[in-house]
Amino acid sequence: MEWLVSVSDHIVELIPSWQTFPDRSKLEVMTCRPRTDIFINVPALRKLDNMLPCE
Known part of the structure; x- marks a missing residue:
C-alpha cells in the first residue's frame, strides 16, 4: 500500500504566495x-496501512 500512497505526495496544487526581497520589493x-x-x-x-499485517 505504501507505493500507492507515496504517489499522493506528488499530487499538488499551486497557490499564490508573496516573496519579499532584501530591498523590500x-x-x-x-x-x-x-x-x-x-x-x-x-x-x-x-x-490503516501500518495496522495491516505484513506478509
Whole structure:
C-alpha cells in the first residue's frame, strides 16, 4: 500500500504566495502544497496501512 500512497505526495496544487526581497520589493509567486482533500486523508490511510499485517 505504501507505493500507492507515496504517489499522493506528488499530487499538488499551486497557490499564490508573496516573496519579499532584501530591498523590500515583493513578487507574487506560485508555491506547491498538497491538495487539501489528499492532505486530510493520507495520514489516515498510512495509519490503516501500518495496522495491516505484513506478509
